Amino acid sequence: MSQNQKITDVLMVGATGSIGQFAVRAAQQHGLRPRALVRDVRRAEQRLPDVELVQGDLEDPASLRRAVGGADAIVLTHGSGADSRPDARAHVDYGGVRNILGALDGARPRVALMTSVYSTRSDIPGNSPWKRRSERLLRASGLPYTIVRPGWFDHAGPTQRRLVLEQGGTADGGIARDQIAETLVRSLLTVTALGKTFELIAAEGVEPSDWVELLGALKPDESGSVDGVLDPADLPVEGEPRALRDDLDAVRLLRGASG
Template sequence: MSKHQNITDVLMVGATGSIGQFAVRAARRHGLRPRALVRDVGRAEQLLPDVELVQGDLEDSASLRRAVGEVDAIVLTHGSGGDSRSDARAHVDYGGVLNILRALDDARPRVALMTSIYATRSDIPGATPWKRRSERLLRASGLPYTIVRPGWFDHAGPTQRRLVLEQGGTADGGIARDQIAETLVRSLLTDTALGKTFELIATEGDEPSDWAELFGALKGDESGSVDGVLDPADLLVEAEPRTLRADLEAIRSVRGTSG
């Protein structure tokens, strides 16, 4: 099992997805025991043979309690891409994180959350704030976390294996799916990744050899702040809709991170 003393059982949210399937494989490669949250067990059995499956839906908090039970860590790679509802991002990208945090009660697993490279970019056509809002919930929870904002999936050639981790929301570029998965799992196993938020792209060069150094070079998010350390100072919490502020407060109060 895991060489990291604290982490063995890992809940994989979005495990049947294009990144999630790589994340399950990466978890296994590192000696972890993945448990997949899935909506359709029959379909998941085909995609994820020999993986523990727990049926549940991110839109139904009660269905998540069994999935989150007794896990040491959670990797979240879910997404609403296949959902045609106009409010799918609110319900799945954001609501999924909210409901997982609610289902945890007072458990304290380590969390790796995948969002997106443009999470803080209001100037990009079609960009929405829902991923950024989901990040805020996780920071407000006080759980030990790492937030990975990957660049364009598959827009990295076979010789582009060097990872570039940037902060501040201005990065642009591509990344292979296996690199995203590896980074998410490594973040669970590397203490210098704790409390960090970063954009992730790949450039020409070799795979990282020292993950502690790679994560360690980043600035940590400020304690008590709901934003990434170098995020632009817009989308002010005070100006957010009342229901979203209430969600943040509820997470803080359940987790004991208020004021």
């Protein structure tokens, strides 16, 4: 889609999760028409009673084609937090993004991807690179995107409503779930958010009144790079496993095929 194309239909991935439910409501409040990708429609009806539901599984690429069809935008808030499999992050956090991109079949929706404030922090014990790898896929796709790396969920007081957007992977702090959701949806509607990656935390103060200015102050990601602007150069693509490099190449081919 072009930068100026009107956004109406938004596919919400992770819609029944703790951030996703807020994102659905934020989309509705901004006059958008969200539809939720869910594995279990009957269960999801209880959480999202007034939302269009489409059945699909992030680990089943064939099931995603109908879900992405006709979407002007996609909000990705999925995560593997409740999945006890040792390789869950590879299959869900990363594989979910790969499979959504592969299902687009030439379509070019605008995408808002939620990852983590620690996406690039290799110095954090036990931290995983899978969210950073998912970001790389989205950048390689050539789609219009914004990547939001929120801080610790709910680690923000009721008077901490001022949003702090940082780049470079050094931010640390808390953020309310509704603030994350609002930022993701606003990024779809704000031209100055295009092609940008940032960490998001909250500080003492009031909510933003000018999103164009807030997002416009950020540096855009470098054209052609699969990493965010100012990201540390400690996970070189050439050192990644062959399967991951193949995934990047496949996404680039899809980009070329879509014209």
